[in-house]
Amino acid sequence: MATTDSAPEAGDLAQTFAGYVPSIESRDIVELRESYGLVIDGEERESRGGSLATIDPSSGERIAEVGAGNAEDVDDAVVAARRAFEAGWRDLAPRVRAKYIFRIARLLQDRAREFAVLESMDGGKPIRESRDIDIPLSAAHLFYHAGWADKLEYAVPGMSARPLGVVGQIIPWNFPLLMASWKIAPALACGNTVVLKPAETTPLTALLLADLIQEADLPPGVVNVVTGAGETGAALVSHPGVDKIAFTGSTGVGKQIRRQVAGTKTRLTLELGGKGAHVVFEDAALDQAVEGIVDGIFFNQGHVCCAGSRLLVQESIADDVLNRLRRRMERLRVGDPLDKNTDVGAINSHAQLERIQEFVEGAEAEGCRIYQPGGDLPERGFWFRPTLVTGLGGSERIAREEVFGPVLTVQTFRTEAEAVAKANATRYGLSAGIWTEKGSRILWMAERLHAGVIWANTFNQFDPASPFGGVRESGFGREGGRHGLQEYLDVTPVAP
Amino acid sequence: MTDRLSVKKTYKLFIGGAFPRSESGRTMVVTSPEGAVLAHVAKASRKDLREAVRAARAAQQSWSDRAPYNRGQILYRVAEILEGRSAQLRSELEAVGYSADNARADVETAIDGAIYWAGFADKLDHLVGGVNPVAGPFLNLSHAIPLGVCALAAPDDGGIRGLLGLIAPAIMAGNSVVAIAGGRSALVTSTLGEVFATSDVPAGVVNLLTGDHRSLLPWAADHDDIDLMDLSGAPVDVVADLEARAAQNLKRVARTDGTEDINTARAFSEIKTIWHPARI
């Protein structure tokens, strides 16, 4: 076709359009306070252990102060949870429990935007993700589990199901509200009461959830929130008044917790780290596979336990896939989490940023090739570019250990069997991805991959009805689905 | 007491999301226990039944295609709207002779029933579906599918609880329904249409016919495009005949009485099994 006369102007217009001027979600919807207390027995009160600051990782600025719960605070919370359990929640009609949880779900849907903005402010993830994924999924978990509360006789056929009692739940900073919801929903549905310990760097949406729970008129003490750092969590784990501990976090801390509860009757579920293999076969729908790879490692800045952080690509298409991947990475928009067009947000903390940097620098020192797209990064705050690491032998530190950042390692394979062997060469076993158009190959691979969750021709799909959890050192126990429910129940044969 | 002249409501059928009178023009008189005329409620004819089945069929596939979670959310919305209308429904029950306590109990149980079934939608496959351990390298998967269009005979004396107790599990499982009730339930049956119309339930998924069981149910039993009949509210002496007629297209016949349990859920669904090889 002939070119138009206004070509130079058209070029300007195209750049102006495609640059996407900032479309910033307003922070106004969140009413921030200077400081927040602990929420124990239906009331907010100051911690006895002092306070700590929570910052916005996109700027490094302090947002608010929250309590740093000490052992006494934890004890108060456990006592309150026990009282609430025995004095009411345990014996409440199941349908009534269901209706409380439905209320919480609905209120979260009503206040969804407020939670999404706060989540992005406190944790650094893009508003598009908190708005479209974290918050709706959190509400869905509450909704789903509300419907179990009055159907527990079906949780395990032929068995009687009773609550455990008081559960202590310790959650990570990568999906703060979602993890709170994953923990609280089944716990409450099964008739337990809760002491929740949010992550040190992301306490705010859990505290807002406590506020919302109060709005739902949940009896005091059923859900208690004790913010703090590692010591707070340790105090909870070692408290004798807790019937079960549910932990999501690093494998290192998970092992510590396992040691701590050894010899006790405390039930334990652990959802730990991963080093997910993302396997792409030559017959895959390549354009979609590339999107899947990108989503698998750059979603939530790679702060995902089930991230597809190890690409295993069939050798015959490796060059093609890497070219497409690099081209695609050029288009990733890294920046202000509150910009609706941001694809990759801020790294959650300075400490985590340093860890990621160390990994990548180490990889380079070990002879790997590093690719990162160009572009400006904001001056303040914690940022790391999406990164591709090639030229690995397989024994480098970065090939074996969890980076927990937007860093993808690449290896090739020739046959299905080789792909399985390479994928399983890890102590972890949380997730794996398979891209191929052939169904029997999907099923053959799925049978042999050591992973608790396997995604075929998709990635990072979550649903409250789908059990999630790892094998081996990615932890034990499941969350979601009927299997996840059983973790919060004492299941015994029905008395004849 | 004011001198205000009240506006009396017209009680119509609920078909395809709209509120038509019976095509026959016929009505049934609903009276108070003292004999006062409360309303002339539309009396559904066999042609109304035919249209209701058409509307139900047209709506069924896309209703069933929705995620179970979505159907559960909509049923919860039904509960929300019902809660808001409880005063209206209670007064329509009291007008036909329910005591205040019984009217309240009926409405509250109905609302709680909607909530029960809302929570069942995304649990059904957990309970009746699953992977089957066949002796070969196959993935063998069974899951619940709806039956299609269900005709529900709700008890004339069942109130809202009786109606919703059949409608909720049926639509939870992905079916669309034509529910029939009369007698003392006529007023609330018609009003229930207003609840469904404002609860995000797609038009045609629920159709409500106020009418006479004895005249309508044989036509339903003979209808080739109905996949199940629940006879919880049918007069006992006609059940055998209806079951015999149902044999013509082998429509399923159930009598769940709206019990809130797995049996009722299973009555409104059946199983599809898929095989896929797992060897390269």
Place this chain on the structure above:
Amino acid sequence: MTATSRSSGKVRLDGTAVGSTIAVSPVDGLALEARAKRLAGRSIKRESKRAGLILATTFIDLTTLEGCDTPGKVGALCARAIRPDPEDPSLPSVAAVCVYPSLVGVARDALKGSEVKVASVAGAFPSGQSYLPERLDEIRRAVAGGADEIDIVLNRGALLSGKLDVVHDEIVSAKDACGQAHLKTILETGELGSYETIRLASMVAMAAGSDVIKTSTGKLPRAATPPVALCMAEAIRDFQEQTGQVVGLKLAGGIRRSKQALGYLAIVAETLGTDWLTPDRFRLGASSLLNDIVLQLRFRETGRYGRLGDLPVD
């Protein structure tokens, strides 16, 4: 073109028109739809929105394809095409006016002296179900009558019965009949059933020499959608990678609102690059879209919501 070979699920076209074998990739529909939704959901504000709206205007093929079209109607449309907003002379002309062959002469005269191109459908549009010689003849006559661009329909009957040779060769003949005029090949995506077939149709149409591949005739309810646009954009990108040739994309049917248009611009920008945001390579077949764009631009200028009735009737 000898038809195809299939190995490990990949279809390969022996594209003699482009002198190389062309691989046709499988498509995963769910993942495609998710990506399209992301792209179409980009938040386009302020200067980006203004730029996008102006660009979109320059991409429009203002179209009238009705049995009751008259010279008067076409004349009014052409005037509008040259001056989309009577109150704003700075808003550039649209790309083209698209009409039936019998009205090409009217359009040519009305558009004389402007930059707006004359596009004509030809070849038994919209079904294409007629004799090949007559279809080719219609193309030649439309070109002789002044059409700069010809929009034809791909032979869906041949495609869906597996006769890729027939599909390919008809397009080669049509391109030949076009002479200097540019050829746009309409896939009629609403009839093709799956994204994979859309991708296959795209590749065949490009291998046979189309200058532009287009979604729809606009005569069916199912027309352009974001996933369809993304699917075709990916095919175009893939074809360019494999052969070095640049083919344009035209989206048509059901594009009425600015928000849709901006979403499509985002799909093109992020899949094919900003080089593609030019009327040479990207078109929107639409009619009422222009009104929505003008109202949006006026809102940006005045801060007031406008009235459709204040715009010219065409």
